[in-house]
Structure formats: C-alpha cells, structure tokens
Amino acid sequence: xxxxxxxxxxxxxxxxxxxxxxxxxxxxxxxxxxxxxxxxxxxxxxxxxxxxxxxxxxxxxxxxxxxxxxxxxxxxxxxxxxxxxxxxxxxxxxxxxxxxxxxxx
Amino acid sequence: xxxxxxxxxxxxxxxxxxxxxxxxxxxxxxxxxxxxxxxxxxxxxxxxxxxxxxxxxxxxxxxxxxxxxxxxxxxxxxxxxxxxxxxxxxxxxxxxxxxxxxxxx
DNA sequence: AAAACATATCTAAAATTCTAGATATGTAAA
DNA sequence: TTTACATATCTAGAATTTTAGATATGTTTT
Numbered sequence: 374x375x376x377x378x379x380x381x382x383x384x385x386x387x388x389x390x391x392x393x394x395x396x397x398x399x400x401x402x403x404x405x406x407x408x409x410x411x412x413x414x415x416x417x418x419x420x421x422x423x424x425x426x427x428x429x430x431x432x433x434x435x436x437x438x439x440x441x442x443x444x445x446x447x448x449x450x451x452x453x454x455x456x457x458x459x460x461x462x463x464x465x466x467x468x469x470x471x472x473x474x475x476x477x478x
Numbered sequence: 479x480x481x482x483x484x485x486x487x488x489x490x491x492x493x494x495x496x497x498x499x500x501x502x503x504x505x506x507x508x509x510x511x512x513x514x515x516x517x518x519x520x521x522x523x524x525x526x527x528x529x530x531x532x533x534x535x536x537x538x539x540x541x542x543x544x545x546x547x548x549x550x551x552x553x554x555x556x557x558x559x560x561x562x563x564x565x566x567x568x569x570x571x572x573x574x575x576x577x578x579x580x581x582x583x
Numbered sequence: 584a585a586a587a588c589a590t591a592t593c594t595a596a597a598a599t600t601c602t603a604g605a606t607a608t609g610t611a612a613a
Numbered sequence: 614t615t616t617a618c619a620t621a622t623c624t625a626g627a628a629t630t631t632t633a634g635a636t637a638t639g640t641t642t643t
Contacts, residue, residue, distance in 0.1 A: 388490035432633045456589045456640050471579055537603045542621055561610050561619045
C-alpha cells in the first residue's frame with residue numbers, strides 16, 4: 374500500500390496563514406462557497422483562481438503565489454481548462470499530514 | 479464536557495519551525511531523549527530549559543523565547559522547581575489541535 | 584494577427600520571524 | 614550577603630514571509 378509522505382514543518386508553514394487555511398476550507402465545499410463557473414457546470418477540478426481571489430480580497434499576484442506554494446506542498450492540484458486554472462484539494466496529502474501529526478507529534 | 483478551543487493558524491505557526499516540532503517530540507518521551515535531572519529523579523513536570531537548549535544547540539535566549547511562544551499557544555506547561563523551570567507537553571491542546579484540523583480542515 | 588482575458592512570474596518594499604548578545608530577575612550556595 | 618547559577622526579557626540585526634504592482638505567458642475571441 375502506498376503511503377503518502379509529508380513534511381510536518383513544510384505543511385504547517387502553509388497552514389500558518391489564515392487566508393491559506395480559508396482557501397483549503399472553501400475548497401472542501403465549492404458549491405457552498407463559490408458561484409457557478411461560466412464554461413463548466415461542476416467543480417470536479419476545483420475552483421478557478423479568480424473566484425478564490427475575489428473571495429479573499431487580496432491581489433491576483435498574491436493569490437497566485439499562495440496557490441503556487443500550496444501546490445508545491447501538494448496540498449492542492451491545479452488543472453488547466455482553457456483560459457482558467459482550477460485548483461482542488463489534495464485530500465490524500467491533507468489526510469497524510471493529519472496522520473503524521475498523530476503518529477509523530 | 480469541556481472542549482479545549484484552539485486556533486489552527488496560531489498553533490500551525492508554532493509547528494512551522496523544525497526546532498519547536500523537535501522539542502514537542504522530545505517531550506513525548508523525556509526518559510529516552512534527555513539525561514536524568516540533578517535534583518529530581520523523574521520527568522513528571524517535563525524537562526528543564528538547559529537540557530532542551532543543549533539538545534538543540536541554539537542559544538539560551540532563543541530557546542527561552544521558543545518555549546515562551548509555545549507556552550502562549552498552550553502547547554507546553556511550565557513548572558518552576560528551585561532554580562529550574564521544567565516544561566512539559568500540554569497534550570489536551572495538542573489533541574484539540576488535531577481534532578480541530580480533522581473537523582475544520 | 585490583434586485584442587482581450589486569466590493566470591503566472593518578476594521585483595521590491597513592508598511586515599514578521601529568527602536569533603543571539605546583553606542584561607534583568609529569581610533562586611540556591613558559599 | 615555576596616556569588617553563582619538558571620531562566621526570562623530587552624534589543625537589534627539578519628533572514629524570511631507577505632503583499633502588490635509591473636510584466637510575461639498562455640489561451641480565446643474578434
């Protein structure tokens with residue numbers, strides 16, 4: 374069985390920022406937290422950057438930077454569809470983080 | 479039943495530093511990670527600051543600052559015995575953090 | 584092919600964290 | 614009751630993170 378390895382400090386760094394924690398929470402239930410997308414009628418690949426940016430009120434470059442750091446930590450997975458990039462949670466890694474905390478900490 | 483409230487971002491900030499994570503891990507099993515204390519023959523109140531400092535290799539003031547921040551986040555509990563201050567884990571808060579992550583994140 | 588749009592990357596300033604030397608405080612020992 | 618010791622606090626410079634404007638890249642539309 375494959376075990377997803379995570380670095381507690383690396384992921385804690387991501388979670389040490391309220392906006393980034395909020396983004397992960399929102400992505401748990403996109404239907405409840407975001408308006409419907411224009412071109413597609415589902416959130417199977419997550420939510421587009423613009424919607425996330427609107428919700429946070431921060432600048433486009435800041436949100437893009439945040440999402441990039443979250444992607445580097447494998448907490449989210451990006452998918453490009455046309456002009457848009459959609460980000461969804463990577464629940465495997467989120468669960469693995471909690472498992473590591475429980476086991477190591 | 480009393481529920482211990484924790485702030486995910488505040489505690490993640492503590493865990494975003496390898497030394498502080500190490501300290502929490504070491505305090506899980508003081509017998510295995512530290513030499514015996516001079517005046518007392520147990521670790522019931524945790525480990526004295528000097529031992530923790532030696533193990534990290536960082537300066538006294540840095541470790542004192544770290545332990546203070548961890549105490550502010552209620553992750554550790556200090557007890558003074560004579561010249562020494564002992565720090566032990568606050569497992570209630572650590573468990574509550576994990577519970578909050580599981581429920582909220 | 585040009586214009587418009589969504590997102591990513593570059594750059595840099597502001598804010599925060601890290602870290603340790605100097606000093607203060609509290610306790611025990613001489 | 615001075616001295617030594619353990620830890621805490623103050624101060625400040627170094628390192629990192631935060632944040633956004635400017636610009637670049639990739640895609641779609643005209």
